[in-house]
Amino acid sequence: MKPAKFEYVAPATVDAAVEALRAANGEGKVLAGGQSLLPLLNFRMTRPAVLVDLNGIKDLSFIELRGDRVAIGALTRHREIEQSPLIGSKLPVMAAAMRYVAHLAIRNRGTIGGSLSHADPAAELPMLSLFYGASLLVQGPSGRRTVAAEDFFVDALTNCLEPEEIVVEIEFPILQHDGWAFEEVARRFGDFALASIAVSVRRRASTIEDVRVAVMGVADTPLRLKEVEAKLRDIAIDNQTPDRFSGLVTSCVSANGDLHASAEYRHHLLGRLARRAMQTALATKG
Amino acid sequence: MRPRNVGAPIKRTEDPRLLTGRGEYSADRKPDRPLHIAFLRSGQPHARIARIDTAAAQTSPGVVAVFTAECITGDFKPVIPFSRMPNYYATPIVPLATGKVRYVGEAVAAIIATSRYLAEDALELIEVDYEPLGALARAELAVAGDAALLHEEAGTNVLIAREFKKGDVAADLKAAAVRVGGRFEMTRKAPLAMEPRSYTAEYDKRRDAITLYTSSNIPGIVRDAISESLDLPGHRLRVVAPDVGGSFGSKGSLYPEELLICIAARKLGRSLKWTADRLEDVSSSSQAFAEIVDAEMGFDANGVATSLQADVIGDVGAYSIYPWTCGLEPVQVVSFLPGPYKIASYRGAVRGVATCKPPTGPYRGVGRPISTFVAERLMDLGGKALGLDPLEIRRRNLVRAEEFPYRIASGIIWDKTGFVECLDAAAEAAGYEHLRVQQAAARKQGRLFGIGIASYAELTGIGSRIAVAPGMPINTGSETAKINIDSTGGVTAAFGVASHGQGLETTLAQIVADDLGARFEDVRVIQGDSDEVPMSTGTYASRSAVLGGGAAKHASRILQDKIKRVASHLLEANQDDIEVSDGKAAVIGTDRAVTFKQVAKAVYSDMKTLPVEAREELTATYTYDPINGTTAAATHIAVVEVDPATCFVKILKYVVAEDCGRIINPMIVDGQVHGGVAQGIGAALFEELIYDDDGQLLSASLVDYVIPSAPEVPAMDVIHIESESAVAGGFRGMGEGGTIGAPAAIANAIADALSPLGVDVSILPMTPERIFRLMEQARFNARGKADE
Numbered sequence A: 001m002k003p004a005k006f007e008y009v010a011p012a013t014v015d016a017a018v019e020a021l022r023a024a025n026g027e028g029k030v031l032a033g034g035q036s037l038l039p040l041l042n043f044r045m046t047r048p049a050v051l052v053d054l055n056g057i058k059d060l061s062f063i064e065l066r067g068d069r070v071a072i073g074a075l076t077r078h079r080e081i082e083q084s085p086l087i088g089s090k091l092p093v094m095a096a097a098m099r100y101v102a103h104l105a106i107r108n109r110g111t112i113g114g115s116l117s118h119a120d121p122a123a124e125l126p127m128l129s130l131f132y133g134a135s136l137l138v139q140g141p142s143g144r145r146t147v148a149a150e151d152f153f154v155d156a157l158t159n160c161l162e163p164e165e166i167v168v169e170i171e172f173p174i175l176q177h178d179g180w181a182f183e184e185v186a187r188r189f190g191d192f193a194l195a196s197i198a199v200s201v202r203r204r205a206s207t208i209e210d211v212r213v214a215v216m217g218v219a220d221t222p223l224r225l226k227e228v229e230a231k232l233r234d235i236a237i238d239n240q241t242p243d244r245f246s247g248l249v250t251s252c253v254s255a256n257g258d259l260h261a262s263a264e265y266r267h268h269l270l271g272r273l274a275r276r277a278m279q280t281a282l283a284t285k286g
Numbered sequence B: 001m002r003p004r005n006v007g008a009p010i011k012r013t014e015d016p017r018l019l020t021g022r023g024e025y026s027a028d029r030k031p032d033r034p035l036h037i038a039f040l041r042s043g044q045p046h047a048r049i050a051r052i053d054t055a056a057a058q059t060s061p062g063v064v065a066v067f068t069a070e071c072i073t074g075d076f077k078p079v080i081p082f083s084r085m086p087n088y089y090a091t092p093i094v095p096l097a098t099g100k101v102r103y104v105g106e107a108v109a110a111i112i113a114t115s116r117y118l119a120e121d122a123l124e125l126i127e128v129d130y131e132p133l134g135a136l137a138r139a140e141l142a143v144a145g146d147a148a149l150l151h152e153e154a155g156t157n158v159l160i161a162r163e164f165k166k167g168d169v170a171a172d173l174k175a176a177a178v179r180v181g182g183r184f185e186m187t188r189k190a191p192l193a194m195e196p197r198s199y200t201a202e203y204d205k206r207r208d209a210i211t212l213y214t215s216s217n218i219p220g221i222v223r224d225a226i227s228e229s230l231d232l233p234g235h236r237l238r239v240v241a242p243d244v245g246g247s248f249g250s251k252g253s254l255y256p257e258e259l260l261i262c263i264a265a266r267k268l269g270r271s272l273k274w275t276a277d278r279l280e281d282v283s284s285s286s287q288a289f290a291e292i293v294d295a296e297m298g299f300d301a302n303g304v305a306t307s308l309q310a311d312v313i314g315d316v317g318a319y320s321i322y323p324w325t326c327g328l329e330p331v332q333v334v335s336f337l338p339g340p341y342k343i344a345s346y347r348g349a350v351r352g353v354a355t356c357k358p359p360t361g362p363y364r365g366v367g368r369p370i371s372t373f374v375a376e377r378l379m380d381l382g383g384k385a386l387g388l389d390p391l392e393i394r395r396r397n398l399v400r401a402e403e404f405p406y407r408i409a410s411g412i413i414w415d416k417t418g419f420v421e422c423l424d425a426a427a428e429a430a431g432y433e434h435l436r437v438q439q440a441a442a443r444k445q446g447r448l449f450g451i452g453i454a455s456y457a458e459l460t461g462i463g464s465r466i467a468v469a470p471g472m473p474i475n476t477g478s479e480t481a482k483i484n485i486d487s488t489g490g491v492t493a494a495f496g497v498a499s500h501g502q503g504l505e506t507t508l509a510q511i512v513a514d515d516l517g518a519r520f521e522d523v524r525v526i527q528g529d530s531d532e533v534p535m536s537t538g539t540y541a542s543r544s545a546v547l548g549g550g551a552a553k554h555a556s557r558i559l560q561d562k563i564k565r566v567a568s569h570l571l572e573a574n575q576d577d578i579e580v581s582d583g584k585a586a587v588i589g590t591d592r593a594v595t596f597k598q599v600a601k602a603v604y605s606d607m608k609t610l611p612v613e614a615r616e617e618l619t620a621t622y623t624y625d626p627i628n629g630t631t632a633a634a635t636h637i638a639v640v641e642v643d644p645a646t647c648f649v650k651i652l653k654y655v656v657a658e659d660c661g662r663i664i665n666p667m668i669v670d671g672q673v674h675g676g677v678a679q680g681i682g683a684a685l686f687e688e689l690i691y692d693d694d695g696q697l698l699s700a701s702l703v704d705y706v707i708p709s710a711p712e713v714p715a716m717d718v719i720h721i722e723s724e725s726a727v728a729g730g731f732r733g734m735g736e737g738g739t740i741g742a743p744a745a746i747a748n749a750i751a752d753a754l755s756p757l758g759v760d761v762s763i764l765p766m767t768p769e770r771i772f773r774l775m776e777q778a779r780f781n782a783r784g785k786a787d788e
C-alpha cells in the first residue's frame, strides 16, 4: 500500500500553486490536510503526476468577520473552526457540528477546503455549506470566480472544479434564527454519519417565519431541503410540528443504502433525527 | 516462604519501552541492505491460473527477483496440517498459489525489490490470466452435491466432519417438559491485531543460516515447520518473536509468507523484509467464527436441562491451517457446547466446509464464544418457557462444588472451579435484584432495558494428555524454562512461550523472583526465541501462565537449591538453615548472608573459595507438563438499553466474576479481562467481515470493518474468585475468557431488552441495522395481531 510515483511541489503562493497545476496538464492534485487524499494515494486509487502541497501558503488560513458573513480560508484546520469564538457566536450550528468531524488527531490536520473539495456525502462541512448557503471563492489559471455551495457538489466525492482550480476561501452568511439544532448518528463517535440533520427556525410569535434544513448521509451529496422549508413557512407552531416536520423531511428524501445501513434504516433514522432536531430548535432560543 | 511478587499488582516491565516507542518489532529489524517483498494477491475467488507473465515486472526499476509457484517448486516441501481425525482432509500449505487460486487475497507471486515502493510499482506489471471456476461463497451452498470442488483431491468441500454423542438425545428431548431451540449464527470476524503480520529474514552468508524475526505467537512451531519444509536444521534456522503487537490468534499459525521469505532469503543469499499492510492483514490473516448452529435443548419441569443437540456448519475458508487444522474452531464449538452444565444426553455434529475465503483459525476463545452464545441463549429461552429467572435456571444446572471433577456430555472433564461462586458473585456485584426492579420501572416507561447473563467454562493450560487441536501430531503439552545466574550475578530466565501482549515478561519474572528468591527487578525474561530452549511451541490456548509459570517454578527451585549448596560452603552453615530471598542467601535468623553476585563469583571466578566439585554451574532447566490442564470459568452480566429511535445498544453496566485460580498479577488479569470483553463487544455489536456472493471482501478497511473504540467500551467491574487449581502454582489460564463471555451476555441482554416486542436474538453482531429489522418485524407482527 504505497503510492505510485509522483512529483512534489510546495509553492508559497496561490498563484504559484495554480501555475503548478496548470503545468501538470490535468495530472496535478492539491494536498491540504492529507487526511482523505493520502489513503487514496496509498491505495493507488488516485495517481497524480504532481502533488501540489498548499501547506506552505501563509494567507490561506484565517477566520474573519465580513459584515453579515464569516469568511474562512481554505487551509483552516477543523480544530481551529471548532475552537473559534467567532464561529461559536456567529455560526453556532457549525460550531456544534465540528465535534462530530472525525477524531481530534484528524481535526488537527484536516482543512475546510479539503473537506469541501473531497465532497464526501456524509461529511459535516459540505452539508453546512449548503445549510448556510455558502459561496466558495475559487482560483484558476484565468483568475478567480465564485461558486455557490449548491452548485459545488456534483456527486459522491465529486465537485465542480476544473483540474487546475483551487478553493481559496469560503464565505458563510450569518443566519438569523431563534432556535436551531444539529443531530447526527454515526456507528462510533467520530465516524462518518449514518444520517444527520441541521435545522434552524425563525419565528414570529407562535408562527414559523422561516426554516432552514439540510441533511446528509442519505444521498450522494448533502441536501438542502428547500421544499420542506417552503412548506413550513408561515405555519402555526403546535406540538404536532416536530412530527409534521419529520414526515415532510422523510417524504422528500429517498435514502441510499450501503454496508452500514440499509435505505430503510437510514430513512427511519433521518425521520427520528428530524423530529428530535425540530423539538430542540423550537425549545431553544439563540 | 511468603510470596511477595506473585499476587502483587506490579506494573508491566514491558510498558515503558512499548509506550515510548522503544519496543522492537519484526519490522524494526535493520539487517544489512535488506530487500523488500510485495505480494501479488488474487482478485479472483476461485480460478485456474492459465498463465503468469512476469517479464515486464522483472525489468522494472529496483526489482531483484520475481517468484511464482513455478520458480520455487524445488526449494521446499509443502507443509501438511496433519491430523489423525477421521473424515478430515489436510490441504497442503504452499507459499504461492499453485495451479489455481482459492480466495481473494491469496498470494500468487512475490516481487523482491530494493524498496517496497518499487516492488509495488512492479506488481502492476505482472499479467495473470485466470479461468474462473465459480465462487464458493457460502458454506451452506458449498455442501450441495453439485457444488464445484475447491480441492478436487478431497472429493468434497466438507474438509472435516465429526460427531459427539452421549445418551439417547432423541428420547430425552421427546420426554422433555419444555424444548427450546433455534438457528444461531456468528458471522466472520477479523482478529485484527494492531501490528499487522510482519517478517524479517536475516541471512547469514557465513553459515548459510537464517534468523527469522516473526510477529508470531508460535515461533517454536514455525521453526520446526520451516526447518522440515526447507530441510534446514534448527541450528541454522533461528526463529524469534520479538515484541509482537497483538495476535488474538491471527499470528498463531504458520503462514505461506513465512515460508516464502525464508525460501527467498536462501535463494538470493540476502536479508528480506515484509510487513502486511492493513488490507493484506484483514484479507489474508486467519479469521474467526463463521458458524451456523441449529440447536435444541430439553428441560424437565424443574428447569433441569436434560438434553442438547446441535448441528454446526463452519465456513472454514479455503485451506486448513498448520498446525491446528481447519477443525480447530468448528470442532471446538461442539466439544464445548454443553459448557458448565450437567446435561445428561448430547449429540453435537459438525461439518467444516471449504469456501473461497481466507482460512479460519484460532481466535481468542476458539469455538467457545459461539458455543457459549448458543448455550446461554438456550438457557434463557428455557427459563422463559418455564417461568424461571435466568439466574435461577443457571443455578439449577451448573456443576456444583461437590460434583467436581465432572465429565460433561461431550467428554471434557472440569476440575474443581467456582462455577456457582462466579454466578453468585457476579449477581451480587451487579445488584441483580435491584436491576430487575429498575427494569420493571423502565419498562413501564416504554424503555427497552435488558439484563443478560452468561456463564462459561474453558479448558486452559492443557498438558500432554489432551490435544489442543484434535488429532494433531505435535506436542503442545509442555514448556521449558531455562534459568541461569551468570558470573556477574545477573539472573536470566529463558522461555519458549511468546508474549504478544499478555505481559509474560512481568508475570514470569514475578514467579521466578519468588521461587528463586531473586529481586523482581533483577530478573531478565527472554521469550519467543528458538535458540534459547531446545523445543517450544509458543503462547496460545491460555497456556503460558500455567505451563511457562509451572516450568519457571520448578526450574527456580532447582537453581535455588544450587544457590543454597554454594551458600552453605560460603556461610559455613547447614543447607537447610539457609533461606534465599531478595537476591541473597542468608542463614535463617542471623545477619550472615551472601548476595547472588558473591555466590556467582565464588562459583565462576574465584578459584579458591569453593572446592572444585562444589562449583556447580548456576543453571537450571525444567520442562513442565501439567498432563491434563485446568479449568477456568466466569459469569458475565451485561445491562443494556436499546434506543428505539437509533436502534443503538448502550451498555449501562458490565460485571465479570472470574475464577483464574491463584492470581499472579491482578492488574494484568484485569487488563486481560477488559481487553477480552472489548473484543467480545466487537463480536456482539460491531465487527463483521462481509463477503459478497463473488467472494469479494466488502468490509476490507477499518472504515467498513467497525471495531469498538474507547467510547464504545464501558467501564467494567471485575471480581476475582481465586480457587486454586491443582497445577503447579495453582494458576489457571485466563487470557481468552473475556471474549468468550461477552458476546453471549450482551446477546442475552439485548434479547431481554427486546422481549416486550416478541422478537429474538439469534445472530451476532447485533448491529443497529439488525435491531432495526427486528423492530420492524415486531411492528409488522403487532399490526398482524391488531388485524386479527
Ligand SMILES: Cc1cc2nc3c(=O)[nH]c(=O)nc-3n(C[C@H](O)[C@H](O)[C@H](O)COP(=O)(O)OP(=O)(O)OC[C@H]3O[C@@H](n4cnc5c(N)ncnc54)[C@H](O)[C@@H]3O)c2cc1C
Pocket: A029, A030, A031, A032, A033, A034, A035, A036, A037, A038, A054, A074, A075, A100, A101, A102, A103, A106, A109, A110, A111, A112, A113, A114, A115, A116, A117, A118, A120, A122, A123, A124, A125, A165, A166, A167, A168, A190, A191, A192, A193
Ligand atoms: C478516520 C477518518 C474519519 C473521518 N471522519 C470524518 C467525519 O466524520 N466527518 C468529516 O467531515 N470528515 C471526516 N474525515 C475526513 C477529514 O475531515 C478530512 O480531513 C477531510 O475530508 C479532507 O480534508 P484534508 O484537508 O485532509 O484534505 P486532503 O486529504 O488533503 O484532500 C482531499 C481532497 O481535496 C482536494 N483539496 C484539498 N484542498 C483543496 C483546495 N483548497 N482546493 C481544491 N482541492 C482541494 C485534494 O486534492 C483531495 O482531492 C475523516 C477522515 C478520516 C481519516
